[in-house]
Amino acid sequence: MADQSEVLSAGLVERQRVGQHTEDLLPKRHGVSDALIMLLPPEEDHDLAMARIFSDPVAMGNLEFKMLPNGYTAKDTAARRLDRDERQVKKEQLNYTVVVKKSLVPEHVVTKIDDDEYLPPKRVLIDSGHIDVDEPYLVVGCCGLLNMDAFSRSASVGIILDSRFWRTGISSAALYYSLKFGFNDLKLHRIGIETTEKNTGMRGWTENVLGIHVESIRKESLYLGNGKFVDSWDYAIFDYQWHGRAEARLRSKLRMVG
Secondary structure (H helix, E strand, O other), X not given: XXXXXXXXXXXXXXXXXXXXXXXXXOOOXXXXXXXXXXXXXXXXXXXXXXXHHHOOOOOOOOOHHHXXXXXXXXXXXXXXXXXXXXXXXXXXXXXXXXXXXXXXXXXXXXXOOOHHHOEOOEEEEXXXXXXXXXXXXXXXXXXXXXXXEOOOOEEEEEEEEOHHHOOOOHHHHHHHHHHHHHHHHOOOOEEEEEEOOOOHHHHHHHHHOOOOOOXXXXXXXXXXXXXXXXXXXXXXXXXXXXXXXXXXXXXXXXXXXX
């Protein structure tokens, strides 16, 4: 019979093997180009737009625990981006900026956009090559995978979106590609979604589109400042749920074919 040290040693080897496999699949710069949106690696020219979104009380209305007391400056957003870039290099998370080409901005949103918000066309380098943004575009949010645990094959997914683009399908598309990369490319087993009771939009999307239900409610676990706390409503989707039904349901919602 193996003694405890042999069991622990075997467990460590297995942890390193499984964890290294997942980590090897996580790129330093990744992107997605879709008919509706693009997901790009965060870059300096995104900082000003992201500062505006992070400072918008409507966009952040359900994410008060992530707000700064006086809002975000471009300098604050740059510091956040650099920290998250470092975490991606360490294989702890996957970061995207959500962007929309000018020609794809929904008609009812166009009049709400100032001309100086559009960024010029550019070529964006990613690990697998490049993505050409061939017309002016808008930064409309951020999303990605957080809290990566390579051995347990788990992570969480999150998104923050410009409130002008709510209910346009952009959030669903961004979350679809984040979940798809997590389950189909990184071979994750579990991806969590953290929200709050009053965020009925996210809770409804999670329950009605993904078809999953709240896993737990962590009482007063999110700090709002000024001595106030709010409960975290935690959901999780597993690989067998994603491949079994949820991916197809989300593709149907986005009217994807093939």
